Amino acid sequence: MALLELRNVSKIYHTGxxxxxxxxxxxxxxxxxxxxxxxGPSGSGKSTLMHILGCLDLPTKGEVWLDGIxxxxxxxxxxxxxxxxxxxxxxxxxxxxxxxxxxxxxELPMVYAGIGGSQRRERATAALNLVELGHRLKNRPNQLSxxxxxxVAIARALVNDPKIILADEPTGNLDTHTGEVIxxxxxxxxxxxxxxxxxxxxxxxxxxxxxxxxxxxGKVAERVDERLAGLHRQAAAAGMAAGLxxxx
Amino acid sequence: MTFLNAIIxxxxxxxxxxxxSALTMLxxxxxxxxxxxxxxxxxxxxxxxxxxxxxxxGLQKIxxxxxxxxxxxxxxxxxxxxVTLRDVYALQASASEVDxxxxxxxxxxxxxxxxxxxxxxxxxxxxxxxxxxxLMEHQVEHGRMFxxxxxxxxxxxxxIGTGIRDELFGRPEDTGNPVIPxxxxxxxxxxxxxxxxxxxHYESEMDRKVRLAREAEAAAARAAGPQSGAKRDRGWRGGxxxxxxxxxxxxxxxxxxxxxxxxxxxxxxxxxxxxxxxxNMEIRIRDVEQMDRALTxxxxxxxxxxxxxxxxxxxxxxxxxxxxxSSVRNARLSGGLIAGISLFVGGIGIMNIMLxxxxxxxxxxxxxxxxxxxxxxIFTQIVVESVTVAVxxxxxxxxxxxxxxxxxxxxxxxxxxxxxxxxxxxxxxxFSFLVGVLAGLFPAFKAARMSVIQALRYD
Numbered sequence: 138m139a140l141l142e143l144r145n146v147s148k149i150y151h152t153g154x155x156x157x158x159x160x161x162x163x164x165x166x167x168x169x170x171x172x173x174x175x176x177g178p179s180g181s182g183k184s185t186l187m188h189i190l191g192c193l194d195l196p197t198k199g200e201v202w203l204d205g206i207x208x209x210x211x212x213x214x215x216x217x218x219x220x221x222x223x224x225x226x227x228x229x230x231x232x233x234x235x236x237x238x239x240x241x242x243x244e245l246p247m248v249y250a251g252i253g254g255s256q257r258r259e260r261a262t263a264a265l266n267l268v269e270l271g272h273r274l275k276n277r278p279n280q281l282s283x284x285x286x287x288x289v290a291i292a293r294a295l296v297n298d299p300k301i302i303l304a305d306e307p308t309g310n311l312d313t314h315t316g317e318v319i320x321x322x323x324x325x326x327x328x329x330x331x332x333x334x335x336x337x338x339x340x341x342x343x344x345x346x347x348x349x350x351x352x353x354x355g356k357v358a359e360r361v362d363e364r365l366a367g368l369h370r371q372a373a374a375a376g377m378a379a380g381l382x383x384x385x
Numbered sequence: 386m387t388f389l390n391a392i393i394x395x396x397x398x399x400x401x402x403x404x405x406s407a408l409t410m411l412x413x414x415x416x417x418x419x420x421x422x423x424x425x426x427x428x429x430x431x432x433x434x435x436x437x438x439x440x441x442x443g444l445q446k447i448x449x450x451x452x453x454x455x456x457x458x459x460x461x462x463x464x465x466x467x468v469t470l471r472d473v474y475a476l477q478a479s480a481s482e483v484d485x486x487x488x489x490x491x492x493x494x495x496x497x498x499x500x501x502x503x504x505x506x507x508x509x510x511x512x513x514x515x516x517x518x519x520l521m522e523h524q525v526e527h528g529r530m531f532x533x534x535x536x537x538x539x540x541x542x543x544x545i546g547t548g549i550r551d552e553l554f555g556r557p558e559d560t561g562n563p564v565i566p567x568x569x570x571x572x573x574x575x576x577x578x579x580x581x582x583x584x585x586h587y588e589s590e591m592d593r594k595v596r597l598a599r600e601a602e603a604a605a606a607r608a609a610g611p612q613s614g615a616k617r618d619r620g621w622r623g624g625x626x627x628x629x630x631x632x633x634x635x636x637x638x639x640x641x642x643x644x645x646x647x648x649x650x651x652x653x654x655x656x657x658x659x660x661x662x663x664x665n666m667e668i669r670i671r672d673v674e675q676m677d678r679a680l681t682x683x684x685x686x687x688x689x690x691x692x693x694x695x696x697x698x699x700x701x702x703x704x705x706x707x708x709x710x711s712s713v714r715n716a717r718l719s720g721g722l723i724a725g726i727s728l729f730v731g732g733i734g735i736m737n738i739m740l741x742x743x744x745x746x747x748x749x750x751x752x753x754x755x756x757x758x759x760x761x762x763i764f765t766q767i768v769v770e771s772v773t774v775a776v777x778x779x780x781x782x783x784x785x786x787x788x789x790x791x792x793x794x795x796x797x798x799x800x801x802x803x804x805x806x807x808x809x810x811x812x813x814x815x816f817s818f819l820v821g822v823l824a825g826l827f828p829a830f831k832a833a834r835m836s837v838i839q840a841l842r843y844d
Contacts, residue, residue: 193755193837214759221757232752232841236401248390249757293756 139166139202140300140332141190146199146209148185159185160196161355167334169300170373172327174335174343177352184305186352187336191226191303192219204300221249225294229306231286233278233293239265240274243293250297264292268322284315291322302326302333308342320345328373388769395770398742399777409738410778412731413820417782417813419727422789423720424809426801427713433801434709436589437631438702439522444673445484446520448700449666449683458694465696467662472690476668479686482679484669487517490646491664492574498553498639500571500580505552510573510639511664512646518544520667523638528567528582536642541649543571544582548636558600561607576649578641587635591802676703725816731778732820739771739828750832751840760833767829768822775821779814786810 148160159182167173177183188194189201192208195216201209208219220226225246233242243261252260265271268288270281278286287307294302304323308316320335320342327333335346343349347366351358399406438444451468454461476486490512498505517523518530531542545566554566570577588596641650647661670679680699687697743750750763790803 188838191755193841214761217754217757217759217762220755226755228841232748232755234749234752236397245753246756249753249759249762297757 140169140204141165141167142202143189143196144200144202146189146196146201148182148189148194149197158182158355160189162199163352163355163357165350165357167301167332169332170327170330171332171348172324172335172346172369173333173348173350174337174346175350175352176337176340176343178338181352182355183336183338183352185355186357187303187305187334190301190334191224192216217249221246222297223299223301225297225299225302227287227290227294227302227304227307229309231278231283231290231310233286233289235278237277238274239270239276239278239281239289242278242289243296246293246297260296261292264296265289267295268292282315283311284318287311287315287319288322291319295326300332302331303336304334305336306338307335308339309337316342328369330373388765391766391769392773394766395773398770399774402742405738406774409734409774410781412734413728413775413778413817414731414782414785416724416728416731416820417779417817418785418789420721420724420813420816421783421786421805421809422793422803423724424717424812425786425790425803425805426793427717427720428806428809429801429803430716431709431713432804433589433591434713438705438709440587440631440635443522444676444702444706445669446702447668447670447680447683449668449687450698450700451662451664452696452698454694454696461692461694464692465694466660466691468664468666468697469660469662472663472687473666475686475690476666476683480679480682482670482672482675482682484671485516485520485667487514487520487667488643488663489513489517489665489667490643490651490661492646492650496574496639498549498571498573500553500566500569503553505549507549507552507637507639509634509637510641512641512643512650514643517640517667520669521635521638523635524585525582526585527565528580530582531640531642536644539642539644539648541576541578541645542581542642543573543578544584544638544640545571545580546584546636546638547586548633549639550583551636558596558603561604573639573641574650584636584638587632589632592632676701728813728816728820731817732775732824735771735774735821736824736828738774739767739825740831742770743767743828743832747835747840747843750835751837751843754835754837755841763835764829764833767832768825771825771828772818772821775817775824776814779817779821782817783810783814786813 143163143165146160146163146165147158150157150159161182163186175183175186185194189196192201192203192211193216195201195211196209199209200207203219203223208216211219226232233239234245237245240258240261243264244257247257247260262271262274265274268291270285270288270292273281273285278289281289287310291302291307294304302323307319307323311319323333323335324345335342337343344362345365346362347369348359348361351360449468449472454465470488473486473488476483492510495506495508496510498507498510511517514536515530515532518525525544528544530544531540535542550564550566553571554564554569557563565583566580567583569580571580572578651661668683670676672679680701683699688695691697753763754760786805790805794803
């Protein structure tokens with residue numbers, strides 16, 4: 138069974154008596170360990186799709202199944218729980234809390250998961266070591282470079298061991314080189330078995346994922362790059378954590 | 386999210402905006418400290434009144450006062466006897482609930498006392514039986530109380546309070562040695578009396594402190610030797626009535642034997658009654674619980690003696706105790722209301738700041754929600770922050786209340802020293818806590834209801 142499934146999902150906004158179909162009868166399936174990009178120009182419904190995939194919003198019509206549970210009728214409280222345990226977010230503008238240290242930022246999801254202090258510190262440190270920031274625990278986010286901040290955000294997204302990582306233009310505020318490093322991180326995560334969803338307007342970035350979902354005027358069209366998909370399967374099967382170059 | 390965490394987040398938020406938090410807290414600090422100060426002052430008032438109540442002889446005392454004949458009995462006016470010694474004997478014989486009866490005959494107008502080359506117009510001089518000392522809780526410190534022999538012989542002797550001594554012979558704290566005018570002669574309205582006894586000095590706790598301080602000051606001045614240069618009299622001596630009213634009255638007592646009062650002072654007056662009439666009787670009953678029974682008994686006995694004419698009235702200390710209760714309650718209520726309003730205003734200040742704070746932190750709230758904070762978590766965080774501000778302000782306010790009370794007692798010294806009670810502090814603190822919760826509710830609700838998507842997009 139698919140990890141995340143959208144069944145005939147529509148999202149309709151009413152503004153000034155006018156009906157806007159941000160998503161129009163979209164169906165989509167995502168499996169464990171997939172690396173997928175969602176690409177579309179602004180105003181295409183890309184953000185709306187991301188919100189629904191990320192359980193930040195509920196569809197007007199249709200059903201969303203996550204891990205065998207229908208969450209399209211979930212309460213706000215249940216949605217918060219799903220966001221906490223099952224999904225990790227990475228944003229374009231990093232969205233770290235400026236008043237907290239790097240360590241505290243990474244601990245934040247565990248605070249809401251009700252995990253005790255010492256375990257929190259341990260796991261947050263481990264996650265930061267994974268993104269090679271173990272030496273910057275006490276710093277404030279604004280003392281770090283953009284790439285480092287994004288890595289902190291990734292550590293925060295990983296720390297509750299979610300099945301899905303949802304990244305919204307994660308390289309948008311970074312230069313090309315740092316962007317590659319971040320994309321590499323995502324690829325590794327998906328090889329390790331997490332589902333990684335990249336949301337972007339940039340076809341070059343979308344080109345690194347085996348599977349691309351294009352969205353235009355609220356409708357989706359899929360394309361699978363067989364070559365990349367094959368490599369991805371191979372890498373996952375071999376349990377390799379690295380080894381794929383970034384094209385272009 | 387644990388509670389402790391929320392408190393830590395709240396404290397950090399306060400520390401991050403120190404000046405703003407201090408301004409916000411100021412409202413609570415002022416509210417709490419004025420609330421505590423108000424309660425301290427009314428507590429002081431109550432203590433003073435209670436001290437005075439005990440000083441005049443407790444709740445067991447009833448006073449029977451002579452009254453004009455009531456309107457509906459005007460036609461019987463000529464038969465009215467007034468309160469006389471016959472009433473005293475009748476009560477002693479027939480009223481079982483009555484323990485002690487003490488007759489009192491006062492000089493009507495303010496008598497002039499003179500002795501030692503000084504005169505003093507006092508307000509009250511009474512002829513009494515020796516038993517009055519016991520009833521009025523007097524303590525004879527020097528000399529003796531006059532006896533029944535003095536009374537039956539109508540001797541010209543008197544016993545005075547220290548207030549009279551102060552006026553006629555000088556204060557011991559001014560002169561530096563105890564002034565005990567036993568054996569001296571004092572004229573009352575021109576009639577010479579020998580002072581044979583003096584009561585002890587009655588004072589409240591507060592007065593005692595003031596007097597000891599004055600004594601020390603005067604002693605130091607004497608030790609420093611005579612002052613050189615001209616000493617000008619500025620016409621203000623700070624004398625007059627000092628201390629609690631009830632104690633002052635008690636210190637200004639002059640007692641003569643009842644017979645002396647009648648025979649030497651009253652019977653010669655023109656238009657006076659032929660029979661000795663008392664101005665009042667003091668009665669002590671056996672049991673306070675049986676107050677109503679005792680009153681009925683006394684009334685019945687007196688009505689028989691007075692041919693059914695009600696030319697007397699009762700005054701019980703219970704009335705006074707009730708008055709104390711109600712006046713203290715009123716003072717507490719009005720003061721508390723005003724202080725409560727200022728605390729409430731402080732609460733509005735907190736709410737205002739919390740609203741400003743959440744609209745400043747919309748993005749933070751969005752991020753917290755995105756990583757899994759439920760609405761309830763955000764709600765708790767905001768309420769805890771607001772309560773933290775209020776509670777810290779409340780604690781500072783409790784500290785400040787000592788300062789406020791000290792300031793008040795410096796600016797307007799009173800006989801009733803303000804007393805800060807634990808209860809008042811607990812009440813004010815609890816109230817500030819409540820205000821913090823209430824002020825946090827609306828902003829917290831607003832923050833919890835915020836949409837994640839809009840909050841994340843907010844710049």
